[in-house]
Amino acid sequence: MMDLQVLIVEDDPKVAEVNRRFVEKIPGYRVVGVATDRVQAQEQLEILQPDLVLLDIYFPDMNGLDLLRWMQEEHPETDVIAITAAKEVDTVREAMRGGAFDYLVKPLVFDRFQRSLQHYKDYRRRLQQLQAERPRIEQEEIDRLLHGAAANPVAKDTQLPKGIDKLTLEKVLAALDDTGWSADEIGRKIGASRSTARRYLEYLVAQGEARAELSYGVVGRPERVYRPVK
Template identity: 55%
Template sequence: MEYTIQVLIVEDDKRIAEINRRFVEKVEGYKVVGIATNEQEGKELIEVLQPDLVLLDIYFPDMNGIQFLKWIREHFANIDIIMITAAREIDTLKQAMHGGVFDYIIKPIMLDRFTETLVKYKEYFYKMHELMKEKELIGQEEIDQLIRRERTFGDADGELPKGIHRLTLEKVLAVVKQYRDGITAEEVGKLIGASRTTSRRYLEYLVSISQVTADILYGSVGRPERIYKLKR
């Protein structure tokens, strides 16, 4: 059974915290294990729960999120952080990036943008843990897959062929990665809530860019089916 990523939300506005919780739990593989609304609660919950990921605001009545980020880095270096904030100052962004945040999302949150980040983070999280279990040394190609996660399919939908959208493409690829023995377009469509035709279009695009391979499966009844697998 696949590990569920444990998330702590640190946000002083309870209404926004609840919205963020619902957004997170719409994405398979995540669970919100706590919500903190101030510095004391945040530190206590991090110490007790030690989550995998913290969603952190910057503006609080009793603290600054950047300072809280530094505290997390000092005491819990393995916890990942996504900033979710109204702060638009370039210096604040720079400090957050120096603190090693996975992403920096401006409020108000757009669901598609947030979901895109969570899909990317989940892929990064599983890949990192898989590598840590399998080996001590890592190659350049694997490093590039981890660090250049936003460039896998280009930085914007405009760089993709017409009818191919990055978020859907990443969902399709994430499904294929889970089925090492292969999966059909129809099965992918059911899992992502799309038609067989749509899922096949995305799968064939992944084949064309050498991310996925396609084989023909000849069943005892009916027409042959294309089986898609992650390229090794």
């Protein structure tokens, strides 16, 4: 899966720069443009055709909700995550009714932002996989698309086998990307031993959430590396 292309629509240059840096910390994303007003936003949407827009609501020359409605008509293939200081219930409702994938309140907290982008990346990956496999899907798959890991059976405490903890499992799953990581590397990323990481990785392989491949290095024996299932 190629990096998802992101357009930031934000009138405050300092806030836009913070958002850009946050995006660049998350694997699988690339900022392709920054727009500070309606004209720039519409022009860059036409030219860049981004996968995702990070959209503020308050602008001197427009309401971000108007741009969101315009996008639904002109660029329905582009998704939106609202990042705004607007906390009014009506604004939140209109943003969600307009198709916003998520709604984040300023000042932006990186952990919450990271969860949102990971959920969106998961959503895109699953959607592409389902579109390639079959034209119709069941309720379980719809739930996973809409709610992410919370609707994933492997994330439910009641269905996890002995020795598999929900929080550790979520950390392992979040640490995986298309780069491919060994159990030792995943263990270091999440602060666990190699054997613990491997146990969780093999569980994800058994559940169809990850795949394992052999990597042949310059010296030594081949090593199993793990990637998320696309």
